[in-house]
Amino acid sequence: MELGPIFRAMLKAKAGYILIALQIAVTMTIMVNAIAIMQEKNDAIARESGMDEANTFAFSSTSFEPDADMRSLVEEDLDTIRNLPGVRSAVASNSYPLRQGGWSEGLQLEPDANSSDSIGSAIYFVDEHGVDSFGATIIDGQNFTPNQVSFKDPESNTWPAYGIVTEALAKELFPEEQTSVVGKTIYLGDNDPINIVAVIDRLQAPWQSWTGVERSMLIPQRRLGTYQTYIVRTEPGYRDELMPQVEELLANSNKGRIIRSMTTMDHVRMRAYLDESAMVTMLTFIVTLLVIITGLGIVGLASFNVSRRTRQIGIRRALGANKFAIMRYFMVENFIVSSVGIATGGILAVLLNILMVNAFGLQPLSWYVIPIAMLVLWLVGQIAVAGPARRASNITPAIATRSG
Amino acid sequence: MFRYYLRLGLLSIRANPALSALMVAAIAIGIGACMTIVNVRHVMSDNPIEHKNDVLYHVQVDNWSPDEPYEEPDLPPEQLSYLDAKALYDAKRAFRQVVSFKSDRVVQPAGEDARPFQETVRATTADFFAMFDVPFAFGSGWDEAADQSEERVVVLASGLNEELFGGKNSVGELLRMNDETYRIVGVLAPWTPVPKFYDVNNNPFEEPERLFLPFSLAISGEFGSNGNTSCWKTVGDGGYEAFLASECIWMQMWVELEDATQRQEYEQFLNAYVSEQKLLGRFPREMNNRLSTPAEWLQNRDVVDDHVSMLLSLAVLFLVVCLLNTIGLLLAKVMRRTNDTSLRRALGANKSALFSQYIIEAGLIGMAGGLLGIGLTWLGLQGIENLYAEYEFIKNLVRMDWSMIFLAVALAIASALGAALYPTWRACSISPATTLRIQ
Incomplete structure (x- = not known):
């Protein structure tokens, strides 16, 4: 593969790539820590009270x-x-x-x-x-x-x-x-x-x-x-x-008394863990939005790169590169940026987790959260870049003959 | 020139609708997420009695077990025993003093079909209303004489007066509770301090109690506590009397001291009181009295939820992602316009002219993002209210604050301008000769 030339080409305009890599890194930091918090909350919610919750209700009586x-x-x-x-x-x-x-x-x-x-x-x-x-x-x-x-x-x-x-x-x-x-x-x-x-x-x-x-x-x-x-x-x-x-x-x-707080155990459970489940919902929402924004950012930058390089792509096509090679170029480029971002993100995520564990008494991260987040972000990057890359691969060699 | 740049900016935004929309959306979402959490945190960490922060003090003495502190690191209990609350109150050594606890009563409304219902009540002393600037709609609180003679009087919160008397002036009317008749002496105007600074022991964000009645009356009527009660020693035999004589903590005390001298005197008084009690065999621990201002007390009791702080740190990072996104996109935009820029430079536009133009364009995007962000903040607060709909108190925490709205727009514009700096600098440093020669 043409890793070397791609990497050297990226160095020519590094600012844009560094920004995307940073964005992926911070996204990864948030994602990993959000997942860690969600896991802890879900574990708490999953504990059994010991009661036959589905078939039990409770109420109070106050005599006045x-x-x-x-x-x-x-x-x-x-x-x-x-x-x-x-x-x-x-x-x-x-x-x-x-x-x-x-x-x-x-x-x-x-x-x-x-x-x-x-x-x-x-x-x-x-x-x-x-x-x-x-x-x-x-x-x-x-x-x-x-x-x-x-x-x-x-x-x-x-x-x-x-x-x-x-x-x-x-x-x-x-x-x-x-x-x-x-x-x-x-x-x-x-x-x-x-x-x-x-x-x-x-x-x-x-x-x-x-x-x-x-x-x-x-x-x-x-x-x-x-x-x-x-x-x-x-x-x-x-x-x-x-x-x-x-x-x-x-x-x-x-x-001479009132009957109050008639409630099912299901409802008691829902109320008891409302904060935890709301937290899980909010974090899911944040992580989803975040991945979408980062994905769109990648699409935006890749589209821009494609349109800026239209002429070069045309020349490569004219010189014999097939569509697949053009597409591969952008996919590999994204893979390199993502990898840098993910690696940085992994370190930042662990640092933030240590801070959170100290500040809020959170459970430390499970080992598998980081690889999962890595996979997800790699995949998001590749999916986001696929559209612009396909457009690039459709550029006709004839472009090369026109002046920019 | 400003108007010209504004027009150029608008043109440029319109020229790349998708890219511009993405930038505005990214800023708006980042601001929305951040401001939603900031807003909730702001309300939670508010000090509703700030204007009296320099004169009010929460009182703590350490009557806890000789074997271990109430709470690490060697903190005194957050509440008082009846013994101490009563003695400190009766000494009347402060300008104003209030002891109180939370309890409940069954209200029996007049009328054949009216159903009795349970209400939380606050048993407190006469100074409560003046000390905490509680607003009255009708009538007033009771006086010290009523406290002493255990008069059967009650003050209603505005909501309960609405339910029972349709909001009319009910001062002088009678109210039955637990088969006893109370005379209404006052009705409060709406009053919801958030957090409920005078008693943060249970839920600091719940509504205040809707009934207030004399402390002495509650004690002689053997009212139990409806708040936290903690004991380090088993209560002896003898029912309520024994409970009153125990070291169990279940009451809150506040004093009002007008200046530093009074404060000092009160500290000395507390020390003298504890020393005296030590001689009687109480207070086995080291002297550990505290007087905390409302701000200190709210801070100590840590009323801001950990979850909110966690969300806030993630939301700030979220905004960082959105900004990185915007910087990247702005940069892309600038690079795509290299030709225009070079041409303009070649035709005589200087760097500062270009700088103003790009910054104005970024400012426009920031403003649009900020305005949209306010809408999203509102939506975010609605979302939180829905998630927590089961908790009645949530509505107190999701109100939007004007200072916050201003902050949101300012933050959005500052973010956009900050995001624009690097791309703008890149644009300004394009050398026109090189770029134009390539063409």
């Missing part, structure tokens, strides 16, 4: 009458819901995964230990229906029995003696343990002992951006505050018809 009998109200509500056809399981709790607001406590292995050694965990207050309503699976031990479930005395802050932990929390608490953690005792807050009765596969904490998001503990207690959150898991296909039904039934059963 002073002296409301919360104990019987919650019992009646749960009875009503659990007896509806299509309901698989229901529980009153304080929160649920992806909800953003919840309760957390520090757990430790020894009573009165230094609080900086404690391990944070989300707390969900439930009854014996909690595991099934949250869609979790017990992988070790036994579920709470009904008589382990206590009612919270508003004047006392003593914790129940039992707890069910997620596998991730168990691993964090007992990293060395090879067999079973069931039966072990952990301490909550200052020194309330909690006996682990079971381990569940997975149940996320309510804060999806928390680093300890996989650490949760179920506590068999019913808290009698005026504010209750209900989680209802239905048989497949019943969710949408049950939601208005439940709302209607509960709203009518007691006029």
Whole structure:
């Protein structure tokens, strides 16, 4: 191939080529980093909450009458819901995964230990229906029995003696343990002992951006505050018809409270990850526009080069070069410019990524992003230059005989 | 001459419509992308109480655990416990002082079919309205006497007054909440400080609460917090009383200090207070009191989202690509016109005449790109609003700012002129003799 002559010809008018190469380099920098950010966001979005999200809905009940009998109200509500056809399981709790607001406590292995050694965990207050309503699976031990479930005395802050932990929390608490953690005792807050009765596969904490998001503990207690959150898991296909039904039934059963925030888990997920998914959309948009602009820039410059060299092309054709050779000339020229740009871009991209990792705590780049971006940009360059190159190849040798 | 160059510029732009359109589009898209993010960032990093930045201070004391700081590197908690909020407030050592927390109530509108609904409320003290320059449409806030006597009074935000009373002057009317009757003493004019500087703990961009009522009343009524509550010690037995007596943090405090002397005195007062509490066995950590101005506080709490900063850095690079694109295309255009240029030079046009001509042409392209860019910025903001439609507060962040619009056009023209410099210089340095001889 005529790499040498092409390269020497490019050096004659280097400014234009340097500009295109720079443009490709910066495009590559943005592209690689945008893809890195998108990957991180998509990974976050793809994590499972542990719930049977497709078949679960949740809502809150706020009682506003002073002296409301919360104990019987919650019992009646749960009875009503659990007896509806299509309901698989229901529980009153304080929160649920992806909800953003919840309760957390520090757990430790020894009573009165230094609080900086404690391990944070989300707390969900439930009854014996909690595991099934949250869609979790017990992988070790036994579920709470009904008589382990206590009612919270508003004047006392003593914790129940039992707890069910997620596998991730168990691993964090007992990293060395090879067999079973069931039966072990952990301490909550200052020194309330909690006996682990079971381990569940997975149940996320309510804060999806928390680093300890996989650490949760179920506590068999019913808290009698005026504010209750209900989680209802239905048989497949019943969710949408049950939601208005439940709302209607509960709203009518007691006029001294309001039912609000009736929402499907699908919607909760969408809301929780809205920022991440919006970010992915925006970055996709930016990268697409960018590639189009760079592509058009290449088309513009190549067209200009073709028209400027019309006469030379004609002469080459007259001297025996075939159409393919002319086309190849422009394609190779673009390949050289792209390669310089891509190589520079690769370095800039890594530098920017290091900056971003430091400034925003982003995950470092995956190794394959750079080769993918390289391929894409090479391809875009070749496609962009193809049009002008074909036009160049159609220049007739007769042009050579005319004066410029 | 200017008009002549303008005409030449327009002619030249018209002579290469596709190339010119590409340049205008590239600048417009670059400006649009950049300005959309700059606009959002500008709104996010605004300080809505700037005019009182030198007199308002957010108060922090460090009542956290002896084992670890509240937040690295050794930062005091961002909120106060009830114990400290109450004691510091009661001492009344500042010109004005406000303690507050976020809670909620169920509003029971009058009328048979009206459905009760839940609203977030701010329990606060009398100075809140004067301290933060909160505008009133009708009536006023309550006074200190009302704070002390736990009077059942309430101030409505303009939106809620619209919903409940059709926007009329409702001062003196009664409002039922949680089966208790409150007297309305004031209705606010529309007031949406962005960010919500007085409490940035939950979402700094959400709307202010729509109900304000006396702090003392909320405490005696055992209102819970609807914001963040953090505790480093287990709360003892005894219900709400025990919670009030705990080291849990859930309240915000601001003071107004008129000058440096007052500020100094207040710092001394805080130190004395903490020392005294240490003697009582509280405050196990080193003395770590902070008074932050609103600007410092917003900065410390880092209300500007990381995502916005990330997008901004990419958008700026995006603009760089668009400009490189424009430089390349302008250069191509200049080179294609080498013959014209040489001919004009040979006929007597000097370099400065050529320079003016090309710069004016570039300026025109920049202006067109800038104007189009404003349109694209508007579209971009609409797009962001749509993407985040699920968040009610997004509308507060996507408003277009006139200073931003001016900046957009200026940036576009400056970019185009900057982009034109090198190609213009190349054009001016064409030697007419060489070029013409080749012909």
